[in-house]
Amino acid sequence: MTTQQHPAPTAVQPTQAAGQPRIMLQFIGMGLIWGASFLFMKVALTGVSFGQVAWSRIMLGALTLAIVALVTRARLPRQPIIWLHFTVIAITFCVVPYLLFAWAEQYISSSLASILNAVTPITTAVMATLVFRVEKLNWGQILGVLVGMGGVIVIVAPWQMGALLGDWRGQVACLGAVTCYGFALGYLRRFLGPYKVPSITSAFMYISIAAVVMLILTPVVASQPVQLDLWVILSLIGLGALGTGVVYIWNMNVLTAWGPTATSGVTYVTPVVGVLLGSLLLQESLSWHEPVGAVLVFVGILLTQQRIRLGRRVRA
Template sequence: MPTANASRSSPTPDAPSRFQVSVAVQFVLAGLVWGSSFLFMKVALDGLSPAQVVWSRLVLGALALGLFVLIRREPLPRALRVWGHMFVLAITFCVVPFLLFSWAQQHVTSGLASIYNATTPIMTAIMAGLVLRVEKLRPAQVAGIALGIAGVMVIIAPWQGLDLSQSIVAQFAALGATASYGFSLAYMRRFVANTGMSAVMFSFLNIGMAAAIMLVLSPALILTPVQLTPWITVCVLLLGILGTGVVYVWNQNTVRAWGPTRASTVTYITPLVGVLLGVLILGEHLTWNEPAGAVIVFIGILLAQNRLRFGRSPAVAAETKKADGDVSAPAS
């Protein structure tokens, strides 16, 4: 799942081409791992409760990121204000959405969960423009949000009948998770965009504080029986060490080299990977409305992020470019 860019630097124009290749490889790997995370969660839920899955991925991710911090010998931030904001983000960017997605995947396919995850940029535009008011929504962005909502309705398919079964509730839980991501990304832009933290430190504090919260809640959430198989164990390890640890560093490297707007196009990779793995490995089935709704959502994202250039004025283009230095979108 991608994070905000706390302090971004760009390579010089004459930077070696191998640096750009390295960034591109990290970008692709991030998309592949985050897309696979929905498969990992689905398999892990065969032997663990949703809370146990979240506990495991956060603790393992924190340990992996903590190792990076130790190797780099980076000092922790001293300002209490930074710690306060990071505590808020630990809840809204990790604990809440991770729990919602894990619970939802008990009742929906991993492929459908990955499609819903792609609505994060739409939710971010709503939160940034209407809730935290860190940017002014333009008519094209409003149209993009409306189109994205229409795409979600196509995915839910209300014409099939809304009986409020667990599946429908689970789909709204997945949307609640992306709304939490959207709030967090807008919050980052408003409160932590200029803290000076490195990508590694930002990710470590975010995941580490979320892991600490889950550890405190252990008696209430995770002290239930588990059933571990080699397949479940491997998926939990990959979800935690890679999907909630190493990939955050890869994503931040991409954000710093390309900017958050380009880096957030990882959102387009994750549902493709998630759906493909769900069909090939888990034998999941797609209905026509799910990919159709996803296409509508993607078009809405392009509008909401000012990426469709329908005669944009230089002022709008300049403002969009400036916003490129603020936030990036998570994947799972």
């Protein structure tokens, strides 16, 4: 890999690539593989700790992306500010949410984790609008955020005593993870979009920086004994090489083409895949309030992404 001086930053908006079939296929692939990631985590937790799940995921992802970067002769930027921004992304888009999701699945099902992951477009819209000001929400989108938040409350079900005593920890951890995702997507658009860093370079940089962080944290998160079998190993490979390697290149392509809020709509697909796999392979079941809350979240997403529009005045 060689270095290259990037041109002066210029304003970037989502490109016309949004209409290309290649981008749509990558978007669907993201949903399928990330949906399966919740199953991979659940299976991997039978043989390793939650910290080791996150550690292995990031290390295998970094190795995969390093190979891709070498083969494609990816060029790394020289500006220190770009490396600093990617360090923020590495922590908020990888290290913290991966640890939170892996920890959460010790207490909740993979199906429920995949449903809570669907809140990402809501947190992304809030962050992109209120924190980073790279997008503006109309009244319909604001309603979507509120409906989505209502859906989260229904999923968590605070009226149930068990929710206050049992798996609420896992649900809160998942909500913390999707808040990190929303922050990271808005941050990418606000601070790194103007530099036009290529997709492969971007994915390689922040996953590799995350790997360095996890190496430093190894004595804390990955020093426990392990019990490996074929399924645990395959789950870790799927979670790392695919879910944190190849898919992150696709994610950067879609983000460049569609922008942060639309890209986070991949969570239309992930909960469907996650619930199906959890039900078919792990015999997981859901309570009535969880799919009902999921429907509210999806309606909120549709409103937030303007797939559903409120009535407009008709001009004469």
